Amino acid sequence: MNFDEKMDAIDLIINVLREHEKSLDELVSRLEELLSKAPAGRGAEAERPTIRALVREWKEFRERCSGAGIASFEVEDKKFRVSALKGGVLHIYEEMIPDMEIRFREREDRIVIDEVELRGREMIPAALRGRLNCGLEISVKGEEIKMPDGVSLYRMVYDLEAEKARNWLANQLKMDPKNIIHGRIQA
Structure with a gap:
């Protein structure tokens, strides 16, 4: 290999390195831009x-x-x-979350409540308001179950959406x- 061929080879290597440097600069810029926009x-x-x-x-x-x-x-x-x-x-x-059962019977044109069952005394406000103590509203679904002795049971189930x-x-x-x-x- 003569001197001119060696110089051409070195020029080629330098040009390739410059192109790679430009590509790397572009990639670094894009990465910095993405990182600055990241939440x-x-x-x-x-x-x-x-x-x-x-x-x-x-x-x-x-x-x-x-x-x-x-x-x-x-x-x-x-x-x-x-x-x-x-x-x-x-x-x-x-x-x-409260759950409540009410046992009642009908007498003439009235309803007589025999028993209200809750898990604990602290559940009363949440059960009546339909809202937990933290303030979150809860949904209420109820079902009535007729018992053989003329007493009915109304079960209230509380849940959240x-x-x-x-x-x-x-x-x-x-x-x-x-x-x-x-x-x-x-x-």
Whole structure:
């Protein structure tokens, strides 16, 4: 290989390197642009709780978890449970959902209530209002069962609608509803 051929080979290598440099510069610019447009809340995916805190009052839970990266809710064993991950702490709030049975009989043009059965005295306000203590509305469905002795049983079943609960939580916790899971956060 003579000197001119060597110079041509070096020129070719330099030109190829320049093209690669331009391509790399373009890729870096596009990556920087994408990273600058990425949502800020995405960091919560990597957050791992170091402790779990069971919060008894809704107001305190709401204050501690406002703006959390991710939250979840579920109903299990007649218990409404909300979890939110913020600052390395998995905060948990639980509240019983009422169920009520009313035993009654008809006497002339009146109804006489023989017994009202609730799981506990603290369930009375939620059962009568159709709203949990935290403020979330619950739906009520009832069914009447005629007993053989002339007594009737009216069973009231309380439940919550998932989308209503998600939107209510998003408002309460100042979060995007997309970051609220109908299910459970496992830690």
